[in-house]
Amino acid sequence: MFQYQQHKQYFAQIATGFEEPAEAELKSLGATEIKPAYRGLHFEADPETLYRINYTARLIVRVLAPLITFDCHSDKYLHQTALKLDWSLFMTPKDTFAVNAVTSNTPSLTHSQYAALKVKDAVCDFFRQKCGERPSVDIQSPDLGINLFVRSNRATISVDVSGGSLHKRGYRTASVEAPMQETLAAAIIRLSGWDGGRPLIDPMCGSGTLLCEAAMSYCRIPAGFLRTKWGFERLPDFDSGLWKKVKAAADAAIRPLPAGLLSGSDMNRDAVRATRTNLNNLPGCKDRFQCSEKNVFDFPTIENATIVVNPPYGVRLGDRDSAEALMKEFGDFLKQRCTGCTAYVYAGDRQLLKKVGLKPEWKKELNNGGLEGILGKFDLYASPKPIKII
Numbered sequence: 001m002f003q004y005q006q007h008k009q010y011f012a013q014i015a016t017g018f019e020e021p022a023e024a025e026l027k028s029l030g031a032t033e034i035k036p037a038y039r040g041l042h043f044e045a046d047p048e049t050l051y052r053i054n055y056t057a058r059l060i061v062r063v064l065a066p067l068i069t070f071d072c073h074s075d076k077y078l079h080q081t082a083l084k085l086d087w088s089l090f091m092t093p094k095d096t097f098a099v100n101a102v103t104s105n106t107p108s109l110t111h112s113q114y115a116a117l118k119v120k121d122a123v124c125d126f127f128r129q130k131c132g133e134r135p136s137v138d139i140q141s142p143d144l145g146i147n148l149f150v151r152s153n154r155a156t157i158s159v160d161v162s163g164g165s166l167h168k169r170g171y172r173t174a175s176v177e178a179p180m181q182e183t184l185a186a187a188i189i190r191l192s193g194w195d196g197g198r199p200l201i202d203p204m205c206g207s208g209t210l211l212c213e214a215a216m217s218y219c220r221i222p223a224g225f226l227r228t229k230w231g232f233e234r235l236p237d238f239d240s241g242l243w244k245k246v247k248a249a250a251d252a253a254i255r256p257l258p259a260g261l262l263s264g265s266d267m268n269r270d271a272v273r274a275t276r277t278n279l280n281n282l283p284g285c286k287d288r289f290q291c292s293e294k295n296v297f298d299f300p301t302i303e304n305a306t307i308v309v310n311p312p313y314g315v316r317l318g319d320r321d322s323a324e325a326l327m328k329e330f331g332d333f334l335k336q337r338c339t340g341c342t343a344y345v346y347a348g349d350r351q352l353l354k355k356v357g358l359k360p361e362w363k364k365e366l367n368n369g370g371l372e373g374i375l376g377k378f379d380l381y382a383s384p385k386p387i388k389i390i
């Protein structure tokens with residue numbers, strides 16, 4: 001019996017800054033005994049909850065099922081231990097696999113790639129000994145993902161029960177340069193508290209990731225609705241009937257997007273086309289939104305709306321001065337033409353948020369693909385009407 005079967009414990013990988021909302025999301029989906037750890041959260045779940053988390057969670061990168069945890073003081077012992085696992089319960093020699101490894105504070109395994117190689121060799125040796133042939137490695141889209149984590153000579157070998165990163169929703173079939181990661185966009189929508197009570201606008205929409213995640217949230221579209229492959233289907237105790245039940249229940253909750261609730265714009269024509277394509281890929285959303293080719297500063301006013309935006313910044317623009325000037329101009333736009341709105345501005349560079357020139361209600365650090373970004377909330381109150389003296 002593997003470790004995950006004995007204790008019903010799993011590990012959710014998350015990005016930096018997602019700890020609090022990801023924990024709340026896991027709890028809402030039925031996970032218990034949630035505990036923070038390095039780069040993620042440990043949690044307990046029965047099979048039904050495990051399937052539900054993988055299918056519907058919006059903030060998690062992937063879920064790992066630990067097979068074995070052991071003291072590991074040498075590369076030879078790592079190979080021997082991995083070789084003893086019955087890999088035929090998860091795959092055949094005709095399938096493909098990939099090993100990802102993270103190591104730290106372990107003198108015998110200072111290089112993650114070398115540690116991954118030792119596990120890869122063990123899997124291949126297992127099948128050579130068992131049936132005389134070995135499976136192939138496919139780092140792009142493996143049938144089975146294997147994870148090795150070693151810290152202070154303590155190692156855990158796990159399998160990826162998500163079947164690849166969960167940020168790959170499947171709706172993004174068109175894109176532009178430097179798109180926002182889907183899990184980050186989902187976190188921004190969740191932190192905004194937007195529930196469809198008033199319009200949501202992204203005036204610099206790029207390929208529409210924020211709008212797509214807002215649509216999925218309001219329409220209750222499972223994050224994995226467009227995905228076709230799941231790692232948990234390869235577990236030896238996978239229950240296909242239970243999985244169908246979980247999927248059917250989640251899909252039954254989907255509702256259509258009210259026309260006009262979401263709108264976006266961008267001055268780049270290709271970005272507008274990408275946004276329209278990606279939103280139209282979502283069920284119940286086809287042509288039920290507005291997206292126009294327009295410079296944000298051409299808007300006369302935006303009133304009583306939720307604004308979410310990820311302005312181009314230094315890394316994306318390639319020009320720090322231009323990024324700072326854009327942020328300042330956008331801050332002036334918010335102050336002068338967005339009364340009664342609440343704006344959520346994400347900057348991939350923490351210093352750029354200060355250029356908005358407004359005091360944020362709060363700031364939250366959120367990682368975006370290795371960039372240490374920050375989200376700021378700005379309440380834009382309507383100016384009080386002048387008192388008329390008679």
